[in-house]
Amino acid sequence: MAENEKRIKTHRIRCLSKMKMFLLAITCAFVSKTLSGSYMNSMLTQIERQFNIPTSLVGFINGSFEIGNLLLIIFVSYFGTKLHRPILIGVGCVVMGLGCFLQSLPHFLMERYEYESTVSVSGNLSSNSFLCMENGTQIIRPTEDPSECVKEVKSLMWMYVLVGNIIRGIGETPIMPLGISYIEDFAKSENSPLYIGFVETGAIIGPLFGLSLASFCANVYVDTGSVNTDDLTITPTDTRWVGAWWFGFLICAGVNVLTAIPFFFLPKWLPKEGLKSNADIIKNDKEEKQREEVKKKKDGITKDFLPFMKSLLCNPVYMLFILISIIQFNAFVNMFTFMPKYLEQQHGKSASDVIFLIVAGITTTYNGCIKPEEKSLGVGLHTFCTRVFAGIPAPIYFGALVDSTCLHWGTLKCGESGACRIYDSANFRYIYLGLPAALRGLSYIPAFLILNILKNRHLPGENASSGTMLTEAKTTKKENECKDMDQNSKVLNDNELKTKL
16 A cells, blocks of 8 residues: 555656656746747848848848748658657757758858948939948949949859748747646646646747847847947948848857757656546556557548548638638738838837847737637647748748849849838838738728627537527426416316316
8 A cells, every 4th residue: 555655656756847847947938939930030131231132032031040941840740759759859959959050051152241322313313423421411422433443253152042031930840739738638637728828928938038139139239249330331220231130140149059959858758647546547548658659650640531521621710710810811921021121110220229128029829710620730730831831932022022122232243233221101001001901901891700600609618508598497397387277187087077076
């Protein structure tokens, strides 16, 4: 008896410690992944200036994260729950660290950043290049003599940033779906919302660190340590300034790799929290062994995939919700991606100050639009659709629209146009605020359709609607009345018979 009690106590301690260890590890993983993501979004303007590329191309680089993510999201969401989830999450964190390191690599392979002394003029203005000074005066400077100019090969180092962002998206794929499913499978039902709340808190803390890091790096010159910053003729408020964007990516790489370490020491399965007796423990161990045997069968992995996909695609509420998410996500991506550029151009702030002023949003999951067994696949399909139709195209087409408002382009050594330096503030404002507002207004159409469909449906967990319950109550009442009438009639008949006798 004493041995059984000791075994139960040891089991509880082991279960508690490993679950808490996983909770701490997955929270740190959420912090690291959102740290990297928010830092990347905040450094887009610096990357644009470093490589002298248009905003539309920068938008494509930013959307490449979604390309890497969508390559695996559906399969990881479904098949990942049948594999060793902690190890998959750990591998994902390492891959994210590799992607961040690759993004910083161009700084060590390129020559020092040279900011141009002139900007080319577009539109109806003079074809001569000029530089707008802070005091409002203009210094006219002729372009270089083409005969003396040796055309340089345009740098393609931005490809490292693109590929690194794709790899970072691949590594981020297993963290959310597998982390949440692991908690829901092995935590007590009453503890699961609390644990997921801790994880979501990590998703809020990460952007705070990421934006703070970006604000610091944007205020440090890109080639600090290699050049004498006292000799610089530009300041962080100048549109030609480039901050030390590469430094933050190195920090993000180190954080992601360190975060991965605990996951390699966690088991594939954990005993369910809340087991109170020796019988429960033995039963749980048997269930684990049975699950292991089932997972070894290949047919058991794939037989439900197509039926689940068909069920989700034929669910009108779910599909309409995806449509709303796509439209809303288009508006959100556009606003968040280009917010530093917008604030910098509209209010004349430095990139460091602008990044520091941003606050981050959170996403909330809703249980019940699908069936519990379809939840993991449903989340993966929803993420896949929003990234294919919003995360990837939105920064590209919005960046092209922003480029259309450019007034003055930077020039390279041989007169080629580089990154945009000055935008038409009014047109930029109309595009930045008007298009997301129109998209959000459009999203109300499928929202009303969902409300119309759900109007006559039962809510999840309800046994019957109020109308059905009322009908059943009336039917029961009538049946009782009929029984009473039958009993009364029988009593009357008996009394009449007795009287006659």
